[in-house]
Amino acid sequence: MSHLTTETFDSNARAALVDTQLRGALRNATSLFGKRRLAAARGLENWEDLRTQARAIKDDVLLHLDRYLEEFVSNAEQRGAKVHWARDASEANQIVCDLARQQGVRNVVKSKSMVTEEIHLNDALQASGMEVIETDLGEYIIQLAGEAPSHIIVPAIHKTKGQIAELFTAKLGIEPTDDVDKLTSVARNVLRQRFANADLGISGVNFAVAETGTILILENEGNVRLTTSLPKVHIALMGIEKILPRFVDLDVFLKLLPRSGTGQQLTTYQSLITGTKRRPEDEGPEQLHIVLLDNGRSRMLAHPTTRQALACIRCGACLNACPVYQQIGGHAYGSVYPGPIGAVITPQLIGLGKASQLPYASSLCGACREVCPVKIDIPELLLHLRAEITDRKQEQEQAGGRRQEQAGGRRQEQEAGGSFKKRTGERFAFRLFAAVMTRPRTYEFSVKVGRLLQRSIVRRGKIGRVGGMLAQLAPPLGAWTNARDMRPIAESTFREQWRAGLRDDTDPGSDT
Amino acid sequence: MRVALFVTCLVDQMWPSVGVSTLEVLRRVGCTVEFDERQTCCGQPAFNTGYSAEARQLAERFIQMCEESEAEAIVSPSGSCTAMVHHYPALFDNAGDAQENHEWRRRARAVAERTFELSSFLVRVLKIDDVGARWPGRVTWHDACHALRDLNVHSEPRRLIGNVREAEFVELDNADSCCGFGGTFSVKYPEISVAILDQKIEAIEKAGVQAVVSGDASCLMQIGGRLSRKGSNVRAMHLAELLASR
Numbered sequence: 170m171s172h173l174t175t176e177t178f179d180s181n182a183r184a185a186l187v188d189t190q191l192r193g194a195l196r197n198a199t200s201l202f203g204k205r206r207l208a209a210a211r212g213l214e215n216w217e218d219l220r221t222q223a224r225a226i227k228d229d230v231l232l233h234l235d236r237y238l239e240e241f242v243s244n245a246e247q248r249g250a251k252v253h254w255a256r257d258a259s260e261a262n263q264i265v266c267d268l269a270r271q272q273g274v275r276n277v278v279k280s281k282s283m284v285t286e287e288i289h290l291n292d293a294l295q296a297s298g299m300e301v302i303e304t305d306l307g308e309y310i311i312q313l314a315g316e317a318p319s320h321i322i323v324p325a326i327h328k329t330k331g332q333i334a335e336l337f338t339a340k341l342g343i344e345p346t347d348d349v350d351k352l353t354s355v356a357r358n359v360l361r362q363r364f365a366n367a368d369l370g371i372s373g374v375n376f377a378v379a380e381t382g383t384i385l386i387l388e389n390e391g392n393v394r395l396t397t398s399l400p401k402v403h404i405a406l407m408g409i410e411k412i413l414p415r416f417v418d419l420d421v422f423l424k425l426l427p428r429s430g431t432g433q434q435l436t437t438y439q440s441l442i443t444g445t446k447r448r449p450e451d452e453g454p455e456q457l458h459i460v461l462l463d464n465g466r467s468r469m470l471a472h473p474t475t476r477q478a479l480a481c482i483r484c485g486a487c488l489n490a491c492p493v494y495q496q497i498g499g500h501a502y503g504s505v506y507p508g509p510i511g512a513v514i515t516p517q518l519i520g521l522g523k524a525s526q527l528p529y530a531s532s533l534c535g536a537c538r539e540v541c542p543v544k545i546d547i548p549e550l551l552l553h554l555r556a557e558i559t560d561r562k563q564e565q566e567q568a569g570g571r572r573q574e575q576a577g578g579r580r581q582e583q584e585a586g587g588s589f590k591k592r593t594g595e596r597f598a599f600r601l602f603a604a605v606m607t608r609p610r611t612y613e614f615s616v617k618v619g620r621l622l623q624r625s626i627v628r629r630g631k632i633g634r635v636g637g638m639l640a641q642l643a644p645p646l647g648a649w650t651n652a653r654d655m656r657p658i659a660e661s662t663f664r665e666q667w668r669a670g671l672r673d674d675t676d677p678g679s680d681t
Numbered sequence: 682m683r684v685a686l687f688v689t690c691l692v693d694q695m696w697p698s699v700g701v702s703t704l705e706v707l708r709r710v711g712c713t714v715e716f717d718e719r720q721t722c723c724g725q726p727a728f729n730t731g732y733s734a735e736a737r738q739l740a741e742r743f744i745q746m747c748e749e750s751e752a753e754a755i756v757s758p759s760g761s762c763t764a765m766v767h768h769y770p771a772l773f774d775n776a777g778d779a780q781e782n783h784e785w786r787r788r789a790r791a792v793a794e795r796t797f798e799l800s801s802f803l804v805r806v807l808k809i810d811d812v813g814a815r816w817p818g819r820v821t822w823h824d825a826c827h828a829l830r831d832l833n834v835h836s837e838p839r840r841l842i843g844n845v846r847e848a849e850f851v852e853l854d855n856a857d858s859c860c861g862f863g864g865t866f867s868v869k870y871p872e873i874s875v876a877i878l879d880q881k882i883e884a885i886e887k888a889g890v891q892a893v894v895s896g897d898a899s900c901l902m903q904i905g906g907r908l909s910r911k912g913s914n915v916r917a918m919h920l921a922e923l924l925a926s927r
C-alpha cells in the first residue's frame with residue numbers, strides 16, 4: 170500500500186480501517202509512544218517553559234531566516250563544507266546526482282531522512298545507476314518491502330513483528346523466526362557489508378547551528394555515525410527551516426525532541442558535524458556537502474498563519490496523539506508527511522487542490538496541539554486551510570464560466586494546486602444554514618418541518634439506519650445512521666417548553 | 682446572579698431536557714435565568730467547515746444579542762459552543778474593513794469574557810461544587826475536546842460529579858481522548874469517526890457503568906448513538922441532567 174495518492178484519501182482510509190493487522194500494530198505503537206512521551210515530559214519540571222522557549226527561538230529564526238541562513242552558510246563553508254541551494258525537489262535531486270557522478274559513486278548508504286523521502290531521492294539515484302541502501306533498521310525494512318514510511322520517526326510503525334519476519338524470510342532467505350534480536354542481527358550483517366563498500370553517505374539534518382556552521386543528527390542505531398564518517402563523501406540534506414541561531418539553543422531542543430519523539434531522555438547517538446576533517450588522522454569524510462532545500466517552504470514562510478508550521482521539528486508526537494492517525498496510519502494520507510502536521514505540509518508540497526481532503530480529515534480535537542513541543546496550533550492551521558479551500562473553490566467555479574472565453578483558466582487552476590472538487594451542494598447548504606440561523610422564525614419553522622419529515626423514520630424514539638433513496642437525498646443522514654442511531658427532533662423544543670411555562674416556573678424546589 | 686442561558690441549537694432541537702436541566706440547576710443555585718428566544722446557533726458548524734463568512738454573520742448576530750442582555754454571565758451547557766464564542770475575536774482578523782474589524786474584535790472579546798461553560802461557571806465563578814444532586818449508580822466521564830483543551834475544563838465536572846449523592850464515579854482509561862464526533866467530520870468520514878468512537882465505547886463498556894456523562898450534547902449524540910445501535914444499556918447523559926437529578 171505504498172503508492173496511494175492523497176487524492177484518494179477517503180478510499181485509502183476505508184481500506185486501512187479493515188486491515189486488522191495494521192490497526193493492531195498502530196494501536197500498540199501509538200499508545201506506547203504516547204505513554205512514553207507523557208512520562209518523559211512529566212519528568213522535566215520546566216517542560217512548559219521549554220516549549221515556550223523553543224517556539225520563541227523558532228519564531229525568531231523564521232522571522233530572520235535569510236540572515237541566519239547566510240550566517241550558517243558562511244560558517245559551514247569556512248570549516249570546509251560546501252553548501253548548495255535547491256529551490257525544489259528536482260533541483261535537489263539534480264545536485265545530489267551530479268555530485269555523486271562527479272565522484273564516480275556506485276554505492277550509496279543512507280541514514281533516515283524525511284527530506285530525502287520528500288524529494289524521492291532514492292528513485293533519482295537509482296535512475297542514475299547507483300545502488301542505494303537505507304541503513305536505519307526501520308527504513309531498511311520499508312525499502313525491502315518496497316514501501317514508503319508511514320510515520321516520520323518510526324517508518325515501519327504499520328508492520329507487525331510477524332510481517333517483518335516474513336519479509337526477511339522472503340527477501341533475505343533466512344529461516345523463519347520472530348526473534349527480534351535475530352532479525353536485527355541479520356539486518357546488521359547485510360548493512361555492515363554495504364557500509365564497507367560505500368563511497369557516498371547521505372543523511373538528513375535535525376538542527377543546523379548558524380553561529381558555528383554545525384549540523385546535528387540524532388539517532389539510536391549508530392548507522393548515522395557510520396553513514397557520515399565512513400564514505401569519503403557525505404551529503405547532508407536539510408529544509409531551510411532547520412536553522413537554530415546559537416549553539417546553546419541546542420540545549421532546549423535536545424531536551425524536547427527525543428522526549429517528544431520516542432520518550433527517550435536523549436537519543437543514543439548525537440552526531441555533531443562541523444565541516445570536514447582537517448588533518449589526515451582525523452575521522453570523517455573528505456568532502457561534506459550540505460544541500461539547503463526550499464520546496465515550498467518560503468511560500469509557507471510568507472504567510473503569517475502557515476509560517477508556524479515551519480517551526481516543526483518532525484518529532485512525530487502529533488501523529489501518535491492523533492485519533493485519526495491512530496486508526497488509519499500514515500499510508501492513507503498518500504504523502505511522506507502524514508498525520509496532523511502532514512495535513513498542513515502536504516498541501517504546500519503538492520498543491521491545496523490535490524490535498525484538499527486532508528484538512529478535513531480531523532475532528533479538531535486538539536490533541537496534536539497539546540503534545541507539540543513547539544506549540545504549533547495545528548487545528549488553527551487546518552481551519553485556515555479549510556477556509557482557503559472553500560474560498561478557492563468558489564473562485565474556481567466562478568472562473569469556470571469565463572474559462573471558455575479566456576485561456577487563463579488553466580494557469581489559475583495550476584496556481585491553486587490543481588482542480589478543486591466541486592462543492593456547490595455544500596456551499597448551498599451552508600448559505601441556507603446561515604439564512605435560517607439568522608432568522609429565529611425561519612429557524613422555528615424549519616424545526617417544525619423537520620419534525621414532520623422525520624415521522625416516517627422515527628421508531629421508538631430514535632432514527633435507525635437510513636438507506637436507499639432517503640440516504641441519497643440526505644447523504645449526511647445516511648452517513649451518520651450507518652453505524653449510529655440518531656436522536657430525532659424533539660416533540661417539544663426547549664424554546665417551546667420555555668414559552669409553555671418554564672419561563673414562569675421560577676421555584677427551584679417545585680419538583681421535590 | 683443574573684444569567685443568560687444559551688442552550689445551543691442542538692440542545693434546543695434534539696435534547697431539550699439538557700436545557701431544562703441546566704435551567705433547573707442554575708435556578709437551584711440561586712441564579713435568575715433569562716432566555717433570549719432569538720438565539721439560534723453560534724456558527725460553529727460553518728466555521729469548522731471553512732465557511733467563515735457565514736460563521737461571521739452568525740457571530741455578529743450572537744454578539745449583538747448578548748450586548749442587549751444585562752446578565753452578568755452567559756452560560757451554556759456546551760464546551761464547544763462556548764469555545765466557539767471564545768474564538769469569535771479571531772473571526773474578525775482579516776477580511777473586511779480594518780477599523781470595523783477592530784471594533785468587532787473588541788465587542789467579541791467583551792462577550793467572550795462573560796460566556797461560560799456550565800461546570801466551569803458553577804465551580805470557578807460561583808464557587809459551588811455541590812448542587813445537591815442525587816443519582817444512584819455508577820458513572821463515568823468523557824472529556825469533550827473543546828472543553829478540555831480550549832477551555833481547560835478538567836477538574837470542575839469531576840468535582841461536581843464527586844458530590845452527587847449515591848453516585849459512584851469511575852475514571853475512563855481514555856477519558857481525554859476524542860469520541861470521533863468533530864462536527865461535519867462525523868459525516869464526511871463516517872468510518873473513521875466510528876472507528877475512533879469504538880475505542881471510547883470499548884472503554885465505557887469495560888468501566889461497567891450505568892451512565893457515561895459529558896458536558897457536550899454533540900459528543901453525547903455520537904457516543905449515545907453508538908451505544909443505542911449496539912443495544913447497550915449504558916445511558917449517555919449530560920452533566921446538567923445528572924446535576925438536576927435528586
Ligand code: SF4
Nearest residue numbers: 481482484485487541
Ligand atoms: S507538528 Fe509538532 S508534534 Fe507534530 S511533528 Fe512537528 S514538532 Fe512534532
